[in-house]
Amino acid sequence: MFTSYSARPFVKWVGGKGQLLSQLERILPIELDTDSFTYVEPFVGGGAMLFFMLQRFSNIKRVIINDINKNLTDTYKMIKSCPDGLVLKLKYLDKEYKALRDEESRKDFFLMIRSRFNEYDLSELDRSAFFMFLNKTCFNGLYRENSAGRFNVPFGKYTNPTICNEDVIYADSELMNKCDVHILNGDFSQTLNYVNEQDLFFFYFDPPYRPLSSTASFNSYVKEAFNDAKQRELADFCRMISARDNCLWMLSNSDCSAKNPKDLFFENIYEGFDIRRVYASRYVNAVASKRGKLTELVIRNYRTSVKTKIIQSAI
Structure with a gap:
């Protein structure tokens, strides 16, 4: 018999969050432990965070996942x-x-x-x-x-x-069928169509990472590049949903300023939000010496406290 404890990503995926789950879990909103909520993942990728959330929180009311890669979403x-x-x-x-x-x-x-x-x-x-x-x-x-x-x-x-x-395939299928999972294909912004004013929503954004150098670009895994303009568009989207009282979000991306202290791209476009660093290991690099531990950014519109307070950043 297949049970959901085996559920995990069914594909290998660059930038997968499996190794970071314990760090991300510690900084999730406290409301998720007590209130029913809709989980939204606009860049689902391999689904490490998705399958973690589905197993960690039995009070998820609905799930919206999206990716621009149609082959991936069709496989889901x-x-x-x-x-x-x-x-x-x-x-x-x-x-x-x-x-x-x-x-x-x-x-x-x-x-x-x-x-x-x-x-x-x-x-x-x-x-x-x-x-x-x-x-x-x-x-x-x-x-x-x-x-x-x-x-x-x-x-x-x-x-x-x-x-x-087959253990993973059946476990993933079982888990997705236990919850109301909607699978979308297209731009991340379409997930906003599923947001209402009554329910609590938690968004986790894991977009294609901004390259740390000109030779480290893995952010175009479909023909449409996710460039700096798209990163700014995503930041604007995050500010827009932050204006809603019922939307909490967390976002991961590369730590460009750790590589180049003058590169404050994310610090600038997410100014006013909570920005912290987590440690990750990266193995996808043609040069072996450039693989290993590095920091990544986690950005949130809330701070973990007795009761989460949404950061209302200037728009």
Whole structure:
């Protein structure tokens, strides 16, 4: 029997929050322990925070998740509504891949699936299975698109990847079906359409991180770049929902001023909000010496106290 304790991200994802969950949990709003609320995650990515929140808080009334990557959001939908079909297709891909005994044959199989993924008009179920297969067999589990919107990450040379983890798929499906989960695809701003004036809302924003250097950019995992203009647009969105008495939010991003003390980009656009740092390990870098511990920013419109007080920053 599959139970929700196994629920966790079903794909590898750059910037995943699994290692930061204990630090983030300590600075969540105190209201979440006592009041029913709607959880909103406009950049859901791999879902580490989503599955943590669903298991941590039984008083979540509704969930709104969104991502600009349609292949990702369609896969969430398939896991929620059709886990049996997805498991069946992934088991077939797993069997075919692992029957190949040499690296060149596995690479050819990977490239064939990647070509079909990019070129063919596939069913949502087939596309989701291919998406998960490519994620587990490509280099570092990256997702990246070229300017034409084609997935272009190279082969990862893995001999025995976990292509089908049915325990995780069924646990994630079970958890998403226990709650009223709405899965959206598009710009983060559309999540505002689900906000009303009666309920408590908690937003967690984990957007594509602003690069710490010109050679460290992993913030364009779809063809539409999330550049500084989009970062400012997100800051404006956060200020807008802060004007509502029932919206609390927390946001993660890179700590640019730790790399360059003169780079106060986030300190400026989120001036007036609570800004603190957490420690994270990052492993996605072509240069091994540049991997390891670094700080990230966590920005909030509240401070943890006996009763959370929303910071009303100037708009």
